[in-house]
Amino acid sequence: MREPGLRASSPRPGPTAIGTRPGLVNTPDWRNALDDYRSLPQRLRGTNVMVEELWLLLALQDFTAAERLLIKIARKNLPEAQRHKPYFLYAQGRYPEAMAAFETASLAQSGKYVGLGWTAWKMGQSEKATEYATLSLAAARTLEPLLLVAQLTLDAGSLDEAEAHIKECLELDPCDITGLHLQGCLAEARYQPDRAREAFLRCVEEGPKRRSWPPEQQRVEDARRRLVNPD
Numbered sequence: 001m002r003e004p005g006l007r008a009s010s011p012r013p014g015p016t017a018i019g020t021r022p023g024l025v026n027t028p029d030w031r032n033a034l035d036d037y038r039s040l041p042q043r044l045r046g047t048n049v050m051v052e053e054l055w056l057l058l059a060l061q062d063f064t065a066a067e068r069l070l071i072k073i074a075r076k077n078l079p080e081a082q083r084h085k086p087y088f089l090y091a092q093g094r095y096p097e098a099m100a101a102f103e104t105a106s107l108a109q110s111g112k113y114v115g116l117g118w119t120a121w122k123m124g125q126s127e128k129a130t131e132y133a134t135l136s137l138a139a140a141r142t143l144e145p146l147l148l149v150a151q152l153t154l155d156a157g158s159l160d161e162a163e164a165h166i167k168e169c170l171e172l173d174p175c176d177i178t179g180l181h182l183q184g185c186l187a188e189a190r191y192q193p194d195r196a197r198e199a200f201l202r203c204v205e206e207g208p209k210r211r212s213w214p215p216e217q218q219r220v221e222d223a224r225r226r227l228v229n230p231d
Contacts, residue, residue, distance in 0.1 A: 183195075
């Protein structure tokens with residue numbers, strides 16, 4: 001799950017695609033994966049396939065279809081639907097509902113704390129977000145909690161600390177949309193326009209190459225805006 005750093009439990013939301021072109025969801029041609037899923041025989045449309053389709057619909061911002069699919073997932077596997085519902089709510093900006101859903105969802109400890117942390121950040125609750133970020137990082141020093149901590153330290157003006165976290169994030173995934181966006185924001189804060197432009201350009205270039213969901217898409221759009229109107 002990614003806010004920017006918020007995602008589901010896997011490095012990219014959902015497992016490898018099942019269809020005529022396996023792995024299509026994680027390529028620049030990811031939009032065509034939806035047709036693959038919908039063409040599968042009913043006997044192959046298990047919960048995992050439906051979850052993949054859900055994340056594709058979120059990436060396409062088709063929330064009406066995503067809601068209908070989430071209801072179908074709940075009929076097959078209620079805990080699985082409850083696990084993905086917070087992301088569905090978060091993607092739409094329904095943060096109070098997402099917060100409540102994250103609190104009750106059956107998620108790995110680190111994933112739950114990351115979700116709660118990003119949601120608190122979106123709601124302007126920086127102290128609570130920092131508390132959740134600390135807990136998530138203690139549970140697992142992976143990309144998702146590191147991105148959250150990087151965002152919070154950058155917001156706090158702790159630029160050296162933010163730089164260290166952003167560097168670690170980009171070592172884990174050099175093309176991460178959120179990491180590149182944060183790198184650009186850090187360079188702006190240090191009045192380094194050339195470095196900021198380089199990071200934002202890479203963010204914009206990476207956006208179409210991978211299946212990103214609405215919070216990441218917002219990062220790409222913000223990077224594009226900053227390239228046109230640098231701070």
